[in-house]
Amino acid sequence: MRKFLIAMSALALAGPAVAQDKMQLKIGTEGAYPPFNYYDSDRNLIGFDVDIAKALCDKMNAECTFVAQDWDGIIPALRAGKFDAIIASMSITPERDEVVDFTNKYYNTPPAIAVPKDSDLTEATPEALADIIMGAQSSTTHANYAAAHFADTELRRYGTPEEYKLDLASGRIDAAIDDVVVLSDWLNSEDGACCKILTTLTLDPEINGAGAGIAVREGETELIGKFNDAIAAIRADGTYDEIQKKYFEFDVYGD
Structure with a gap:
């Protein structure tokens, strides 16, 4: 019995040390x-x-x-x-x-552009997107991509993706840029029924990394x-x- 108690005491003492080893x-x-x-x-x-x-x-x-x-x-x-x-x-x-x-x-995964389903836009060239308003989450590679590749597009920056999604769905902006997976996930939901993917974009290594x-x-x-x-x-x-x-x-x- 005494040996059992000693063994249990040793395990109890070892327990915290083992736990501390876990990063x-x-x-x-x-x-x-x-x-x-x-x-x-x-x-x-x-x-x-x-x-x-x-x-x-x-x-x-x-x-x-x-x-x-x-x-x-x-x-x-x-x-x-x-x-x-x-x-x-x-x-x-x-x-x-x-x-x-x-x-x-x-x-x-690459970036993409989403637009309303009734949009007249058919391509994502600098000329086609000139003078429209595009939304993007601030401090992201997607916002940087839009600024670099679509210089004549008015870029509106948002704190979260939910904010630009609301503005795109309500017609306050003409397009949005984000990861193709993020946009596709939204468009497949009830909230994203307003819109469609215009196109995916070619990754820019200097911007997208x-x-x-x-x-x-x-x-x-x-x-x-x-x-x-x-x-x-x-x-x-x-x-x-x-x-x-x-x-x-x-x-x-x-x-």
């Missing part, structure tokens, strides 16, 4: 970008980004918690230590790479290595494909 990570995401990251009816964060983050944390033997953060402030919040990594469909761009470090990509990656604070090379190993692992063991099939009918990883 603790806070993951920043937006929570307003369906189907990648958003809230369900019970205010739980869900979506492709969230499921990928959970799978990566599992591979890394990390205990992860999520922190919702407005998009405009998400990089400053990371740099200030509010969380340890951003998993929020953030494109790996040269501009962002100056202030944060990135993992390898975990998906790569090399796909969506995980951002961490500069110099966190060990953490980047762990995330990259985990990305490779979920790609290899079929976890990535299982998650992808929940949200998409095509491969979002890209070439």
Whole structure:
């Protein structure tokens, strides 16, 4: 009996040490970008980004918690230590790479333009889109793309995608630019019945970058290595494909 009690005491003492060995990570995401990251009816964060983050944390033997953060402030919040990594469909761009470090990509999809179903627009050239009003979420590669490629288009920037969707549906703007998956997801819903995809756009590497990656604070090379190993692992063991099939009918990883 005495030996049993001693053994149990040893396990009790070892328990906290084992728990402490598990890496603790806070993951920043937006929570307003369906189907990648958003809230369900019970205010739980869900979506492709969230499921990928959970799978990566599992591979890394990390205990992860999520922190919702407005998009405009998400990089400053990371740099200030509010969380340890951003998993929020953030494109790996040269501009962002100056202030944060990135993992390898975990998906790569092109931008697209949506217009009302009764729109007279038939193509997305600078001439065709001159003098119209186009909506985009601020501080995104999509807003930057519109500014660079459609200089004569009036660009209206919004804090969240929901805001430009409302304005496009109500006729206050003529078009909107965003990720093709985000727009398609909206257009397939009741709220998006107003509109259609005009066209997908050719990726601009200088603006759109090399796909969506995980951002961490500069110099966190060990953490980047762990995330990259985990990305490779979920790609290899079929976890990535299982998650992808929940949200998409095509491969979002890209070439």
